[in-house]
Amino acid sequence: MMQLRHPSPSTFRPFRPHPWVRSARAQTLLARWTPRSVAVLRRLEQPILLDAGRDVTGMDPRGRVRLLGYYVPHQAEGASRGLVLTLHGWEGCSHSSYNLVLCRALAQAGYDVFRLNLRDHGPGYHVDPYALNPGLFLGTLLDEVAVAVGRVAEMADRRPFYIVGASLGGNFALRLAIRHRAVPFPNLRRVVAICPAVNPARASDNIDAHRDVRFYFRRRWVRSLLAKERLFPERYHFGPLLKLPRLREMTEWLVRHYTPYRDADDYFRRYTVHDALLQRLTVPTTIIATADDTVIPVVDLQALTPHPLLDLQIYPVGGHVGFVDLFPFKHCLPELLLAALAEDEADEG
8 A cells, every 4th residue: 555654553444355346346336335224324414504605606696505414413422523524426425325334433433424415416305406506516616615614614613623525525625625724624633535536637537438437427417417407497408418428528518508617628627636736735634545446547646746744545456435345244434534533633642
């Protein structure tokens, strides 16, 4: 495993899955398995609709952005160890398998958890996520996410606050860590990015290069776009886009018709996590990634310049937000995350 800074032996957890599930494909597919134990979260979680500031998409200039999240209080005895905010990946949501698995483990370990849904994302249990805001979700909409995250950070009061993001959520998490220098989040102790899409253009092309992965993401994206079109037929007409087979082509069409950006490359560049920006980190940041990720090219992470606040952990295997094992079948990602959060408690101790 490659690292830019070695975690302490007391908190580091190696990942060596059974050979039967060691392939990237197996890891990525099996990560979607949701254990029955997370069902308890439906009884514990509290939906909270957040005011995320003014809308900058141009679709609702006088309106306010609304983002939905789910709060789960800690389930361990004693006082809370802090509040952890999680950010899902593209076309995922607060109730994606990995999000539920992480939430369950965090709550059992003594953390309060807030699972935030990005614009146009959500499980649809309490509100239609596509109806909350007229404007489309874009990876560039960092400001509204930052406003929502700030409101959640205030909920932590004097307790430690953590931000955890996976895939595209990891991209947002890293940009929030960078933003923390100029606009601090109260009591932010650490940011953890899991398989982060630091280079969205290359990630999109990587998805297109794997037919099964492309099919999965394209199907979900088309479903989201059609839902948006049904709710706002006077604003959106995605017919030509639906005929395009690849995500890169679809993004190009969408960007040219519904955003202020010149083309797909211009759009992707706007939310790329540049190495130079990570050199401005003022909060401890952990990246947990894999060398065999079929979505996020590992070269983008290997190229990052070392920084005293950046802990880069690249595991040989694990797929995209995978980290599953057999005998017994289990998700191992919670162990890696809890070890990363424990770094701060060890430092304070």
